[in-house]
Amino acid sequence: MGSHTFFGQFMTNVMMRLLLRISGGDTFYTFNRRFFHVARFPSDSKQVLDFNTALVLQGPISTRNNFTFKTIKHYLDTYENLEIILSTWDDEDTSLFGEFFSSGRFHLVKSVYPDFRGISNINLQIVSSRAGLDVAKTLRVERVIKSRTDQAVLDNSAITIIERYFELFTSPSYLPILTLDRNSFLYRLYGVSDMFQYSDLETLTIFWAVDLDTRDIKDVFEPKPTNILEYAIRNTGETYLVTSYLSRRGELIDFTFENYLEYLKKYFLVVDSFQLGYVWNKYTSEERPWKDPTKLPEFREIQFIDWLTLNSNKVQLTTDFKNLNSRDGVY
Numbered sequence: 001m002g003s004h005t006f007f008g009q010f011m012t013n014v015m016m017r018l019l020l021r022i023s024g025g026d027t028f029y030t031f032n033r034r035f036f037h038v039a040r041f042p043s044d045s046k047q048v049l050d051f052n053t054a055l056v057l058q059g060p061i062s063t064r065n066n067f068t069f070k071t072i073k074h075y076l077d078t079y080e081n082l083e084i085i086l087s088t089w090d091d092e093d094t095s096l097f098g099e100f101f102s103s104g105r106f107h108l109v110k111s112v113y114p115d116f117r118g119i120s121n122i123n124l125q126i127v128s129s130r131a132g133l134d135v136a137k138t139l140r141v142e143r144v145i146k147s148r149t150d151q152a153v154l155d156n157s158a159i160t161i162i163e164r165y166f167e168l169f170t171s172p173s174y175l176p177i178l179t180l181d182r183n184s185f186l187y188r189l190y191g192v193s194d195m196f197q198y199s200d201l202e203t204l205t206i207f208w209a210v211d212l213d214t215r216d217i218k219d220v221f222e223p224k225p226t227n228i229l230e231y232a233i234r235n236t237g238e239t240y241l242v243t244s245y246l247s248r249r250g251e252l253i254d255f256t257f258e259n260y261l262e263y264l265k266k267y268f269l270v271v272d273s274f275q276l277g278y279v280w281n282k283y284t285s286e287e288r289p290w291k292d293p294t295k296l297p298e299f300r301e302i303q304f305i306d307w308l309t310l311n312s313n314k315v316q317l318t319t320d321f322k323n324l325n326s327r328d329g330v331y
Contacts, residue, residue: 034154034279036070037077046080047160050167054083054201055145055159056132058125061092062150067281069096071152076103078156083139087132088149089113109135118213119220119236125194126241129208136201144204146197153196155277162198165271175200176266177207180273182280184302187321189232189260190242190253192268192302196278210244228298229255229325257321261310270307298324 055075062068072084083105086097090110100106111131114123129146136144143166145159153159166178178198185191197204213236225231232239233255243253246263253259264270274288291301297320 034277036074036154037156047078047157048080049082049159050163051143052081052083052139052141053143053145053159054085054136054139054141055147056085056087056129056136057147057149058087058128058132059149061088061094062281064281067152068149071149072097072100072106074152074154076100076105079159081105082159083107083136083141085109085132085135086149087111087128087135089128107135107139114212116212116214119215119217122237122240123212126208126210126212133201133205133208137205141201143198144201146204146208148195150281151195151279152281153273153276153278155275158276161276162271165269166198169269175203176269177203178269178271180276180278181270181301181303182273182278183238184270185298186300186302186306187228187257187298187324188239189229189255189257190239190246190263191232192238192242192264192270194238194241196273206248207241207245209248210241213240227325264302264307265310268307270302270304272304 057068057071062071068086072086075082075084084100085107086094087109088094088111090112092110094108094110097106097108109131111127114127117123118126132146133144143163145162147153153162155161162178170176176199177192179193180196182193183195184193197207199207220234220236225234235243242263246253246267249267251263
């Protein structure tokens with residue numbers, strides 16, 4: 001047994017004993033281990049995707065635990081025909097990634113920072129996502145994944161699973177954007193997560209063909225919103241991106257719950273991140289932070305079953321939304 005394997009098993013045993021000790025009352029703790037690519041058996045081979053696909057990793061290099069480097073290596077080792085595009089900034093040290101060029105499937109693009117970064121750095125995401133998609137166009141791929149340099153889906157079949165979801169719930173005339181439940185909020189209007197997306201190249205190109213946000217945060221959030229509807233109407237973050245996209249698709253945005261649900265069904269496909277081995281090397285290692293029952297119901301995420309139920313027209317959520325927004329001062 002190698003030293004890393006021994007240490008990993010040792011830490012697993014420690015964690016299990018600790019969680020059993022602190023579990024009690026109404027709380028039971030569990031944990032998961034996520035692995036970068038491991039060839040478990042000699043017969044293990046790289047997966048071949050059904051569609052020519054490029055994965056855009058955008059953002060600054062995540063150096064903690066060498067995360068971005070390991071993520072790219074994982075994808076190259078796991079998928080035989082996946083193109084990897086690292087879209088980062090001109091002041092980032094990317095010398096460590098030189099070894100990946102020999103694969104013929106690694107591509108690097110560096111951008112200059114925009115003059116104004118926007119609320120929550122949204123303009124950085126727009127610029128780096130666009131730059132990565134521009135590279136994807138030169139590769140003549142059919143499908144694109146837009147992800148972040150500090151995130152990964154580490155199940156060894158994750159992208160194959162994503163392809164299956166897409167084929168099951170789409171058609172040549174219906175090509176939505178597949179996204180994840182993590183930070184896709186049911187009651188925050190047009191609050192569909194922009195962190196991980198999968199679709200055809202044309203659709204994601206249209207999504208990210210959005211004007212940079214030139215507003216000042218003080219002008220947007222003063223006075224402070226008192227409920228989740230007021231917050232959404234300020235139109236920032238993922239809401240800004242989604243409403244801009246829908247407008248370019250010719251849709252009317254009226255900031256009603258019914259309007260949001262209709263476009264959620266029509267333009268998006270939300271799947272659960274847990275089965276894909278999703279990890280985020282930032283903020284917290286907790287995989288489902290919003291499922292804590294002590295959190296406000298305003299932060300309920302959209303799960304796949306929610307999206308599926310919405311498409312069967314068997315769910316009524318409008319009353320819940322109205323009740324949430326009658327409680328001023330809690331957001």
